[in-house]
Amino acid sequence: MAELTSISLNHPVKLQMGTFYVGVWGCQMNVYDADRIRDLMRAAGFVEKTEPQGADVIILVTCAVRAKAEDKVFNQLAAWRHQGVITKDTVVALGGCIGSELADQILKLDATVNIVFGPRTAHRLPNMIARCRTTGDKVVDVEANALEKFDALPEQGQRGASAFVTIMEGCSNKCSYCIVPYTRGEEESRPEQDILDEIVTHVAHGVKEIHLLGQNVNSYRGLTPEGTIGRFSSLLYEIAAIDGVERLRFTTSNPMEFGDDIIQAIADLPIIADSIHIPVQSGSDRILQLMRRNYTSDDYRTLIGKLRQARPNIYISTDIIVGFPGETDADFNETMRLVDDIKFDTSFSFIYSKRPGTPAAEMADEVPLEHKRQHLYTLQARLEEYATQYSQAMYGTRQRVLVEGVSRKNEHELKGRASNNRIVVFAGEPSLIGSLVDVDITQVMSHTLKGQLV
Ligand code: SAH
Numbered sequence: 001m002a003e004l005t006s007i008s009l010n011h012p013v014k015l016q017m018g019t020f021y022v023g024v025w026g027c028q029m030n031v032y033d034a035d036r037i038r039d040l041m042r043a044a045g046f047v048e049k050t051e052p053q054g055a056d057v058i059i060l061v062t063c064a065v066r067a068k069a070e071d072k073v074f075n076q077l078a079a080w081r082h083q084g085v086i087t088k089d090t091v092v093a094l095g096g097c098i099g100s101e102l103a104d105q106i107l108k109l110d111a112t113v114n115i116v117f118g119p120r121t122a123h124r125l126p127n128m129i130a131r132c133r134t135t136g137d138k139v140v141d142v143e144a145n146a147l148e149k150f151d152a153l154p155e156q157g158q159r160g161a162s163a164f165v166t167i168m169e170g171c172s173n174k175c176s177y178c179i180v181p182y183t184r185g186e187e188e189s190r191p192e193q194d195i196l197d198e199i200v201t202h203v204a205h206g207v208k209e210i211h212l213l214g215q216n217v218n219s220y221r222g223l224t225p226e227g228t229i230g231r232f233s234s235l236l237y238e239i240a241a242i243d244g245v246e247r248l249r250f251t252t253s254n255p256m257e258f259g260d261d262i263i264q265a266i267a268d269l270p271i272i273a274d275s276i277h278i279p280v281q282s283g284s285d286r287i288l289q290l291m292r293r294n295y296t297s298d299d300y301r302t303l304i305g306k307l308r309q310a311r312p313n314i315y316i317s318t319d320i321i322v323g324f325p326g327e328t329d330a331d332f333n334e335t336m337r338l339v340d341d342i343k344f345d346t347s348f349s350f351i352y353s354k355r356p357g358t359p360a361a362e363m364a365d366e367v368p369l370e371h372k373r374q375h376l377y378t379l380q381a382r383l384e385e386y387a388t389q390y391s392q393a394m395y396g397t398r399q400r401v402l403v404e405g406v407s408r409k410n411e412h413e414l415k416g417r418a419s420n421n422r423i424v425v426f427a428g429e430p431s432l433i434g435s436l437v438d439v440d441i442t443q444v445m446s447h448t449l450k451g452q453l454v
Pocket residue numbers: 065066177178179180214215216252253254278279281319320321350351352353354355
């Protein structure tokens with residue numbers, strides 16, 4: 001498979017290791033890992049393909065948070081095999097969160113998989129591929145220190161207008177339903193200077209918006225250059241001081257540990273975007289306790305009240321799980337009451353999925369699936385109502401939009417995001433991609449807005 005390319009007198013000879021394709025499922029943390037894998041593979045001499053067809057190496061960075069996420073990847077592998085996309089010569093590397101969850105079980109579940117990697121071992125992929133190619137053996141490598149990969153990965157490549165920056169790995173909260181602490185391991189924060197350096201590199205590449213990532217960003221406790229333990233709020237002030245960072249987002253904030261210092265930073269720093277995602281999971285205190293979330297629905301109401309006082313224009317989105325083991329109609333009504341009190345913007349809601357090895361998997365779960373589905377429909381309809389109201393209220397306003405690219409539907413139009421994260425489409429020249437522009441909103445569709453460049 002190895003071949004020589006670019007043989008010319010003027011250019012150095014580059015060893016081509018073959019082609020690769022990266023597929024990604026899951027949250028932004030997997031998207032970040034997938035981007036870093038692309039940088040790594042290119043640096044190792046592989047050439048990227050945007051389709052899996054014909055790729056020598058197929059790398060799948062996958063999620064494990066709900067059973068559906070797992071089923072999807074195995075169905076995809078079967079379909080690719082059937083279509084001849086995966087042949088006996090293709091090296092298939094399956095990993096991300098599913099890698100550490102299932103480890104060597106994956107090799108039994110799908111015989112085409114050659115390599116299993118975890119969220120912490122992505123940086124070893126070129127090495128695993130070389131081992132697999134030379135020996136023909138299957139490789140399972142899912143364990144490493146949480147921060148090892150950040151030190152081992154090459155410098156960030158080009159990212160466009162906005163870039164994700166992971167500030168911490170893992171999660172130690174161990175909410176009773178959640179598999180993430182077992183797939184990504186115990187929580188560990190990256191040193192402050194490493195994060196700032198990564199952001200400076202992005203800005204040098206033209207990035208305007210930085211999106212910080214962690215399962216629980218407000219519990220960030222990274223080492224500072226002075227040798228002290230930094231807090232999330234101080235990191236926000238440090239980033240805001242970097243020349244060229246024009247917008248700052250962060251995901252995910254747990255309602256727990258959302259201290260007044262963070263609320264103060266949001267009040268002080270206008271570059272923090274007008275939308276914050278704070279998963280509440282349930283409005284019933286009984287269920288929150290069973291979920292081990294360590295806050296009550298009233299704690300959540302108080303937090304949102306403080307945030308809205310600090311930043312009246314803030315848009316709050318959330319995640320909600322319906323049908324947690326033992327959830328009654330009364331519990332669900334409490335969730336609906338909270339939704340009406342807070343009036344969330346565009347949010348996510350899911351039916352509870354039993355994850356092996358989590359404490360909730362041992363709880364009796366007698367609510368019929370059809371009942372859970374009904375609750376999900378009711379909840380989603382209400383969430384949709386509020387999101388639509390927020391969109392409609394944007395009609396006639398002027399929005400600062402970060403231009404991300406050309407619209408998929410019309411090549412003469414550009415698309416970007418307003419500070420509250422709504423997608424805005426408007427007519428404009430591609431030279432505006434990557435910049436912040438003012439757009440007047442002239443038309444409101446359900447989740448997208450149309451506008452006119454000022
Ligand atoms: N760290 C974030 C959540 C990350 S997982 C936080 O605590 O807020 C993303 C979302 O997936 C969660 O907010 C939750 O709503 C959902 N989720 C996690 N485990 C789930 C499960 N077992 N079943 C259904 N949804 C789940």
